[in-house]
Amino acid sequence: MGNHLPQPLKPAGRRFLAADDIVVTTTAGRTFGPVEHKRIISLDGEWKFSGLAGAREPFGELLDPERAGTEFDDSSWKSIPVPKSFYFHPGSSYDEILKDGNNFFRGWYRRTIDLPEKLESVMLEFDAIGYAARLFVNGKEAGSHHGDFVPFIVDVTDFIRPGSNLLALCVDSDFGYSIAKRKTPRSYGCKWDVASIRGGIWGSARAIVGTATTIGELVLNPKLDGAVEFSAIVTNRQGRVLRSLAVATILSADLGAPSSQRTVLGELELTPGRAGWSGTARFADPRLWSPADPNLYFLVLHLESEAGEVLGSLVQRFGFREFTIDGTSFLLNGKPFFLAGESLHSNQFGGRGPDENVREKAEKWIGSMRSERINVLRTVHQPVVETVLDVADELGMGIYDEWSFTFIDRLDEPAFERNNLEEFRRWFLRDCNHPSVIMWSLGNENNQKNDPAVNRQLNLQAKLMRNLDPQKRPLCAFSGMATFVFFGENKLDTDFLDLHHYHGISGPWTTWDEQFEQSYRQAINLYGDGESLQMPYVIWECVGGGWGVHFDDGYKLGDKARYIENLTHPAANPGNPRAALYSAVAGLAPVLDRKLGNAYMQRYLAARLGERMRQDTRIAGFAPWIVFPGIAQYARFAQTTMPGLRDNPVNKLMPRQLVSPSKIPLQAFVANGGESISKAVIQVTLKTNGTIIGLATIPLDGIEAQTVQARDFTLAIPELPSDSKAEIQVTLLSEEQPIGWNGYEVTIHSRHELLAPIRQAETLHVMGKSPELEPILKQLGVKYEILENPPEFPKVRRIVVPWDAELADIDGKALRNWVEKGGYVLFLEAGPGAIPGFDELKRVPSHVYFAEMIEREHRVFHGLVQADLDTWAENKHGWIVKNTLSPIDLDTVIATGKFIGGSITGACLSQKNFGKGRMLIDSSASRNLWLKNGAATRYLRNLITCLLEENTADLENN
DSSP: OOOOOOOOOOOOOOOOOGGGGGOEEEESSSEOGGGGEEEEEEEEEEEEEEEEESSSSSSSOOGGGGGGGGGGTTTEEEEEEEEGGGSTTTSSSSSSSSSSOOEEEEEEEEEEEEEEEOOOOOEEEEEEEEEEEEETTTEEEEEEOOOSSSOOEOOGGGOSSSSSEEEEEEEEEGGGGTTTTBBSSOOOOSSSSSOOOOOOOOOOOEEEEOOSSEEEEEEEEOOSSSSSEEEEEEEOOOOOOEEEEEEEEEEEOOOTTTOOEEEEEEEEOOOOOOEEEEEEEEEESSSOOOOOOOOOEEEEEEEEEETTTTEEEEEEEEEEOOOEEEEEEEEEEEEEEOOEEEEEEEGGOOOTTTOOOOOHHHHHHHHHHHHHHOOOOEETTTTOOHHHHHHHHHHHOEEEEEEOOOOOOOOOOOHHHHHHHHHHHHHHHHHOOTTEEEEOOOBBOOSSSHHHHHHHHHHHHHHHHHOOTTTOOOSSSTTTOHHHHHHHOOOOOOSSSEEEOOOTTSSSSSGHHHHHHHHHHHHHHHHOOOOOOOOOEEEESSOOOOSOOOOEEEEEETOOOHHHHHHHTOBBTTHHHHHHHGHHHHHHHHOOOOOTTTHHHHHHHHHHHHHHTTTOOOOEEEEEOOOSSSSHHHHHHHSSSEEESOOOOTTTTOOEEEHHHHHHHEEEEEEEEESOOOOOEEEEEEEEEEEEEEEEEEEEEOOOOTHHHHHEEEEEOSOOOOOOEEEEEEEEEEEEEEEEEEEEEEEEEHHHHHHHHOOOSSSSESSSOTTTTTHHHHHTTTOOOEEOOSSGGGSSEEEEOTTTTTTTGSSSSHHHHHTTTTTTEOOOOOOEEEEETTEEEEEEEEESBEEESSSSSSGTTTOOOGGGBBTTSSSSGOOSSSEEEOOOTTTTEEEOOOOOOOOEEEEEEEEEEEEEEEEEEEOOOTOTTTTHHHHHHHHHHHHHHHHSSSHHHHHHHH
């Protein structure tokens, strides 16, 4: 694609107030900071670690309970830093422990902590422990935990004492998912490989010494009018009824625009123990949170005694925003919102040790995506560490928050339900107040076909989320659920559908619409009324191509033997495509090149598929599975309003190889993912040889919200010199201001060059009358004669077999004999089947839009570049080849590649020597493209030139 793109978004550059710096005022006029009512003691740093014991089965009962005791001597134990997964630590790393068939591991942690004299309450918080833990304080069991990705928060007030205290944890972790046919008792997350599993205390930890009255488990429901509904748990440890005054203060977190408003909530009577509490705080005229304007606030809840003292307080950062469904679309704060998405690999964050700066990594990753106008990231395939959500809040990145119920096809249902629902609840409590979290994915790619328990547990999750979330954020039963062919057609409780569709690496991207239609029709039949679908439909995995690539540093352009070796590699398969099964996308050579690799292919494919999906209003959002920043030109298809050009609303292709001068009937379109636009203008310009030329101005009366509007026009290409690196630029303007950009790399072929007379050594003979080829030969000034069937081969030296020749009438034996004695023949593509007289050569059906030059010095490429053999838009689906010569061999000049979904590699052009003669066998779809497609025209001209200008004596010597 071209480079006429939106400029990168600049970060807002806001500075936010830190929670520790908050100051609020009581009803009595006394100021205080919530930090005054608690002391945080970090538990990060060195702990004593026993190392890991391994087993082939789960451990069951506690072994070595003396390790929890105060008298146990741990001086022989080594140290391990917290936070850090013990699988990343020397002595217990994956390579060291995964042997002898062991999949279950246990290790002990110990350390002491000094606490002050006054201890009204003490909470221990562990951000992440993988997977199960039992906590002992001063030798007594104080609590237990399970869940790889959720916090462990335990009240240890009754177990601690002033001064030194011993903490001990027994931690179990496992790779049980890898055991064949084992029924899954819990969720594991992405589990792409063993390095995806975290073990031990891999999140930060702390002790919180606070007041006797504490507030926790806060859940917020901010409204656009400034109301903030909340629910919480208040714990009264004073052993008597307390009468208090409840107060809520909302403060702006923007240091550049400080403001605060207080709500007196009324009297609150607290009985000893835990009790629920709910209320509504208010803030007039709040500034809403959105990707374009990520405004943040703090809610401070505090309880005042009758004497005016602060009994307890809690601080929570949040944002005012509302994310809802409107029919088949999404609304953010009541306005249309197109989901320009990507996926964030959650396993890239956390657990690697104290040197890992998660915030810095998240700021770089999310900042890069936001600069490219991506507005939603899915946290695949497990909850990401909370620091990443903090960064998303601040940078204005929406989060499609995904639970770890992933890649599961059979369950130990009682155990799974017992483990999973409690972990699910704690995940919600951790993430629910982040304004960036706008939608939920309750899992990923779970196969419902084999075990009905999978369906039941997915629906239980949805039911629980609907009960937990007062914001009623849209939820999807699991990402990929609309890929019914793989994951089953059992109907699930879901608010929208999510498809994973890798057409583009599995088959030609130019046939995307037909493939998508099949998936959409399945969705209508299952979740619609048979005629339409009344819920949003997103595609959260597409493009792809990020796995299984093998580079070849020894390959050089022109090395056909090594090219064919890579293209036909026997080890290539969908799980390990190497370069071979990506070769049909945009060529084999770029994928073999370490400097280009699969990133080149992904960039190529994302631009084309992204533009095509934006033209389908049934798709409410999509996300390429590219993930890593800096690869795709996201801004092209992520911009709210995207203009573009296409040949027609069915083929949806922009001509890329232009004839100059020429007039091309096209459509200009605008895909509007935002609000309505009253008036707009599309400007089309051409950047060529260092100058910009205006080509067309297309007025648009109005563009409705979330629609695609198109208008016919004629693109007039003026007389220009040839240019292999030109660009058609498209700019959308509203009120004379640019609001959308797009560009198309094109090649320009001068009509004067294309029609220049061809020098010929001998008269050309055409095999039979050809209404298609003869007019072309006349335009090129070629002297030719018609060979009547059956031809008398000995009398001629150069023959072209045109597209419309009757191959069945050719005497194949005579033709072969003639070639072997020195004849030179050009076969133009004429459909599948054998070449007369050469039964070993067969054309087989193979539709591709891309063919690769592998003998670049060949004369047939004069005036052509690789882009000229990419998507001939004038053909249906942009086909360059419909039938390929197979098998591929060292005589190949232009090759066709393979898709992951299967295709036949072969030759688009092959030059073969037989005896003293030669054959040029063309399989290109250049038929009917003369002077319509500049590259196809030049290619055909070059084929004829090769046939006519080559010295016959050279053939005989060869």
